[in-house]
Amino acid sequence: MRLLSYQLNGEQRYGAAANHGIVDLTGRIGSDFPDLKALIAADGLSVAKRAVAGQAPDHSLEAVTLLPPVLTPEKLWCIGVNYGDRNAEYKDNSDVPKYPSLFVRSPSSVVGSGQPIEKPRVSQELDYEGELVIVVGKGGRHIPRNEAWSHIFGMTLCNEGTIRDWLRHGKFNVTQGKNFDRSGSIGPWIVTADECDPRGPHDIITRVNGEVRQQDSTERLMFPFDFLIAYLSTFATLKPGDMIATGTPTGAGARFDPPRWLKPGDLIEVESSGIGVLRNTVVAE
Numbered sequence: 001m002r003l004l005s006y007q008l009n010g011e012q013r014y015g016a017a018a019n020h021g022i023v024d025l026t027g028r029i030g031s032d033f034p035d036l037k038a039l040i041a042a043d044g045l046s047v048a049k050r051a052v053a054g055q056a057p058d059h060s061l062e063a064v065t066l067l068p069p070v071l072t073p074e075k076l077w078c079i080g081v082n083y084g085d086r087n088a089e090y091k092d093n094s095d096v097p098k099y100p101s102l103f104v105r106s107p108s109s110v111v112g113s114g115q116p117i118e119k120p121r122v123s124q125e126l127d128y129e130g131e132l133v134i135v136v137g138k139g140g141r142h143i144p145r146n147e148a149w150s151h152i153f154g155m156t157l158c159n160e161g162t163i164r165d166w167l168r169h170g171k172f173n174v175t176q177g178k179n180f181d182r183s184g185s186i187g188p189w190i191v192t193a194d195e196c197d198p199r200g201p202h203d204i205i206t207r208v209n210g211e212v213r214q215q216d217s218t219e220r221l222m223f224p225f226d227f228l229i230a231y232l233s234t235f236a237t238l239k240p241g242d243m244i245a246t247g248t249p250t251g252a253g254a255r256f257d258p259p260r261w262l263k264p265g266d267l268i269e270v271e272s273s274g275i276g277v278l279r280n281t282v283v284a285e
Contacts, residue, residue: 021057
């Protein structure tokens with residue numbers, strides 16, 4: 001299934017993308033599962049499938065505002081430097097990392113597909129980072145790597161928008177540059193693991209105004225999905241609906257000479273063939 005959250009007439013709802021539209025689930029099963037995170041937590045996928053079966057779309061995709069699929073994840077993890085050659089982009093002669101780089105984003109820092117992302121007024125250095133995102137289904141702590149796949153509910157996409165000059169404000173963190181309001185995006189939907197096997201391989205492509213800037217495959221991840229589930233759950237309890245942005249390939253705007261920063265009017269598309277396309281334009285704050 002392709003499950004999504006959306007807004008219609010000022011109301012937040014969720015549903016399934018099917019037959020070139022949206023089959024609403026809020027009105028059909030919302031009394032049992034008030035939002036998509038609740039559906040994930042209650043292992044309600046089979047209920048959703050029965051509710052959607054044979055139904056015509058209630059809305060067109062164009063008639064609604066798409067939101068990030070899980071509106072309030074407890075944790076939105078972000079993994080850095082995870083594809084082959086990414087470490088070399090830093091040109092610091094450092095060894096290939098033994099452990100993943102890690103930071104978190106707040107839900108207010110991302111919008112849904114089709115919604116504008118903002119270039120903040122205090123910086124000219126808005127950058128793109130196309131990423132695959134795994135969504136936790138079954139939570140847990142100290143999850144063995146050989147059991148990790150059963151904890152993944154599905155996958156979605158992220159433009160992990162970054163304000164590059166603000167990454168350097170603190171000595172030991174990148175939090176500021178990764179959490180500007182509405183600077184990134186997640187969506188357009190979650191493709192469930194039974195439809196799109198997280199084991200992959202999965203391609204990832206980022207385009208800016210139609211030009212391919214990033215292109216890679218999960219076959220080249222230094223820290224694969226199952227490793228990340230096991231590693232993160234070593235120190236934190238994973239919860240249903242938590243999201244893990246699994247890293248961006250080479251080719252972000254900061255790595256060009258001169259850098260190629262995003263500007264108002266630019267269109268960023270993040271695509272994976274098993275998931276779809278996440279599209280956003282840039283506006284000035």
